[in-house]
Amino acid sequence: MATxxxxxxxxxxxxxxxxxxxxxxxxxxxxxxxxxxxxxxxDECIRCGVCVIFCPEGCVHFDQEKPGYPSxxxxxxxxxxxxAHECPTACISMADEEE
Amino acid sequence: MEQxxxxxxxxxxxxxxxxxxxxIVAAYPITPQTHIxxxxxxxxxxxxxxxxxxxxESEHSAMSVCCGTAAVGARTFTATASQGLALMHEILxxxxxxxxxxxxxxxxxxxxxxxxxxxDHSDVMAERDIGWVQIFAENAQEASDLTIWSFRxxxxxxxxxxxxxxxxxFILTHTIEPVLMPDKETVQAFLPRWEPLIKLDxxxxxxxxxxxxxDIYTETKxxxxxxxxxxxxxxxxxxxxxGQHFGRSYKPVETYRADDAEVLLCTMGALGxxxxxxxxxxxxxxxxxxxxxxxxxxxxxxxDFYRAVGDVPVLGVMDRAISFGGPVGPVASEIxxxxxxxxxxxxxxxxxxxxxxxxxxxxxxxxxxDAIYETAETGKIPAPAIxxxxx
Numbered sequence: 001m002a003t004x005x006x007x008x009x010x011x012x013x014x015x016x017x018x019x020x021x022x023x024x025x026x027x028x029x030x031x032x033x034x035x036x037x038x039x040x041x042x043d044e045c046i047r048c049g050v051c052v053i054f055c056p057e058g059c060v061h062f063d064q065e066k067p068g069y070p071s072x073x074x075x076x077x078x079x080x081x082x083x084a085h086e087c088p089t090a091c092i093s094m095a096d097e098e099e
Numbered sequence: 100m101e102q103x104x105x106x107x108x109x110x111x112x113x114x115x116x117x118x119x120x121x122x123i124v125a126a127y128p129i130t131p132q133t134h135i136x137x138x139x140x141x142x143x144x145x146x147x148x149x150x151x152x153x154x155x156e157s158e159h160s161a162m163s164v165c166c167g168t169a170a171v172g173a174r175t176f177t178a179t180a181s182q183g184l185a186l187m188h189e190i191l192x193x194x195x196x197x198x199x200x201x202x203x204x205x206x207x208x209x210x211x212x213x214x215x216x217x218x219d220h221s222d223v224m225a226e227r228d229i230g231w232v233q234i235f236a237e238n239a240q241e242a243s244d245l246t247i248w249s250f251r252x253x254x255x256x257x258x259x260x261x262x263x264x265x266x267x268x269f270i271l272t273h274t275i276e277p278v279l280m281p282d283k284e285t286v287q288a289f290l291p292r293w294e295p296l297i298k299l300d301x302x303x304x305x306x307x308x309x310x311x312x313x314d315i316y317t318e319t320k321x322x323x324x325x326x327x328x329x330x331x332x333x334x335x336x337x338x339x340x341x342g343q344h345f346g347r348s349y350k351p352v353e354t355y356r357a358d359d360a361e362v363l364l365c366t367m368g369a370l371g372x373x374x375x376x377x378x379x380x381x382x383x384x385x386x387x388x389x390x391x392x393x394x395x396x397x398x399x400x401x402x403d404f405y406r407a408v409g410d411v412p413v414l415g416v417m418d419r420a421i422s423f424g425g426p427v428g429p430v431a432s433e434i435x436x437x438x439x440x441x442x443x444x445x446x447x448x449x450x451x452x453x454x455x456x457x458x459x460x461x462x463x464x465x466x467x468x469d470a471i472y473e474t475a476e477t478g479k480i481p482a483p484a485i486x487x488x489x490x
Contacts (some may be wrong), residue, residue, distance in 0.1 A: 010318035010325075015259070015297040016197040019306035034320045 019087050031059075032078035036094040044091030045069060051083035051092060100280045101345075108271035109240035110132035111278045112178070112204050112246050112264075116288040119246045119250050122173035125153035125164035130216045132206035136178055138326050139403040158183035162190035162201075167197035169261075170307055174250065175242040176384035177201065180268055181208035181222045188226065195262045196323060197307050198296065200253030201261040202457035204246060207419075208268040209455040217456020218268040220363065220419035223396075224429045228304040230323045232262040232330055234399040237371045239276040242266040245349065247286055248341045255337060265396070267369040269456065279344060289344045292308030315366065331459035333445065334395060352407045354393040360389025362471045363408060363445075364415040364462060370452070370459055374417075377464030386417040388468055393430070401437055413473040414445040417452050418485075427451060427483035449483035450472050457487055 014020050038060075040050075047068045052060045060083055065067050069084040072083070084092040102215040106114070114134045123144070125441030141272040142148040155161045161177050169175040181274030184205055194201050207223055209215040216253070223233065228307060232252060236242035242264065299307060311319050317358070334351065355375050357363060366374050371392040383390045391407045391414070393400075408414055426432035431449040438444035452468050453459040463486045474480055 008318065009315060010321040013315070013322055014319055015309060016199075016307055017309070017315065017322070018197075018297055018308050020297075022304045 013080065018079060027073045031074055031076045034074075034077060034097060036079045036096050037074060037077060038079075038081065038083050038092045038094045039095045040069060040071065041091040041093070042069055044065070046089055048088060050086050050088060054082050054083060054086040056080065101279045104280050105136060105275050106243075106278045106280070107273055107275050108236075108242040108266055108345065109206070109273070110138050110301040111239050111243035111280065112266075113142065114280060115243050115246050115286065115309055116176050116202075117142045118281065118283045119176075119247060119290055119406055120174065120283075120287060121150050121176045123151050123153065123165070123168040123175045123480055124177065125155055125168065125175070126177045126179070127144070127155055127158050127161050129158070129180050129219070131208060131220040132178045132180040132183070132249065134205070134272060135204060135206070139176075146386045147436070157165055158186040159190060162194065164350055165201045165203075166190060166197065166199055167193050167429045169194070169201050169295075169297045170197065172293075172444055173225070173294040173297040174254075174293065174294055175199075175201045176203070178206065179386065181210055181216075184222045184226060185210060188229075190230065191226060191229040191261075192413075193308060197388050199261055200250075200259055200293070200295075202246065202249040202253055202264065203261065203479065204242070204264045204266065206272045207265050215455040216268075218270055219454045219456070220265075221421070221454075223263070223265050224422070225418040226263075227397070227429065230327055230328070231393075232258070232334070234262070235264040235368045235393065235397050236264065236271070237369050237392070239271055239274070239278045240347070241349070243278055243280065244297055244341065244345065247281075247345075248337060248349075249291065251290050251341070252330070252334060254290075255333045256294075256296055257333045258326070259296045260326060260330060266366065267399055268423060270369040272424050273306040277408060279347075280445040285345070289341065294368060297466050310401075316359035316393070320471070331398050331400065334398075349394060350403070351395035352396055352403040354407050355390035355392065356387075356393060357389030357407060357409075359387055360411060361387040362415070362468075363389050363411045364391065364417060364464075364467060364471065365391045365434065366417050368419065369398065369432070369452055370417070370419070373459060374464055377468070379462065381465070386472070388471075399437070404434070404437060405441065407429040407483050408445060409445055411445050413448060413471050413475045415448045415450060415467050417450045417467065421454070446478070446480050450481060450486050451483065452486040454485075459486070
């Protein structure tokens with residue numbers, strides 16, 4: 001599961017559950033209900049970027065740590081598997097989150 | 100300073116809203132509430148009340164405007180009845196969830212169909228679970244006083260919730276009674292300008308009413324349950340302060356000749372006054388009957404109610420609406436539920452009376468008292484009875 005900041009208790013909610021900090025939706029981690037996540041096989045990956053372009057959430061990026069290879073930001077990835085479906089070399093597999 | 104005036108409850112309410120210095124009145128005229136908003140529009144047009152009167156095209160819009168104006172910190176009033184209250188339905192939940200201290204007078208009227216402009220409590224009973232403070236007045240003085248108090252409670256920072264002041268259509272709205280009308284200075288000394296807990300402000304932007312995803316919705320409902328239940332303390336406190344300030348005191352549950360009563364009848368709203376007369380007549384014949392009159396409907400004042408009922412063996416409950424296909428009387432259902440876990444609990448005899456403006460004369464109260472006594476003697480609880488039904 002995606003990492004999630006501590007969820008507020010009922011006593012922590014703002015008055016009327018208002019959003020009191022403008023732009024704070026950026027802090028929301030929206031990938032916590034994913035049931036599977038994409039895993040790249042770097043031996044097969046040709047670094048074409050099709051997965052980056054097709055990701056409907058814009059959360060597949062070229063990785064900073066392994067230059068040239070894509071990876072998904074798991075705080076936002078919903079596990080839709082479009083990247084795996086579109087990959088021309090079928091190098092992306094969907095790993096079950098429960099495992 | 101106060102004047103003794105002959106006023107309809109409707110005009111008395113409009114006059115005190117003026118003296119409360121409301122900033123906004125957004126309302127749609129509907130019988131039998133119309134005189135309130137008519138008189139308020141006159142007060143605004145004549146320059147006696149410095150407020151914006153928003154003549155909306157429906158009650159749905161009226162309550163929506165009220166949400167918007169309360170959200171920017173304006174003292175907001177509206178009034179409605181029956182179909183109008185029903186048309187507000189979805190917005191009523193939003194007003195309480197967003198903690199908007201709107202004050203609304205509801206001139207209780209039956210719901211169509213068949214079309215009926217007359218009095219009963221089917222309109223308010225359909226709005227039981229909207230998360231508002233709901234209180235009932237029995238006469239024009241109470242309707243006037245409780246309107247002033249409603250602003251005070253709604254704007255209390257510990258509460259910050261909308262308040263619905265119920266008073267019976269026609270029985271009160273169109274009846275001229277003597278009313279002690281306080282002057283503006285006295286009202287405003289009790290009701291200072293308020294500072295909202297939270298408001299829409301372009302310099303400090305916030306979003307009110309965002310989506311509540313499954314991760315947060317449960318917690319927001321607990322907040323509402325907690326706040327409305329906890330508002331009981333401020334309710335009693337501000338009613339006491341009202342008494343000290345104006346010399347007229349109100350309690351969440353009122354009783355009449357209940358201290359030495361053998362049996363009790365429970366009423367809510369204006370018919371409590373007829374019931375008092377009916378009790379007096381039976382008392383003259385030596386029957387120790389008493390009344391329990393519910394003033395505060397939400398939050399339901401459980402402890403006050405248990406104390407008021409005490410250890411009487413039989414309690415009659417008079418409803419002014421029907422929960423179709425369910426427990427018949429919504430108030431009786433609530434009371435039976437309240438007593439379910441109590442060690443000491445009376446037998447509850449249920450009545451429905453005064454639907455759609457059907458008169459409830461003293462003789463109808465006699466029928467109810469007879470049925471209550473019969474249960475006291477036989478121990479048998481009859482099926483809920485619709486008083487005055489032609490069979």
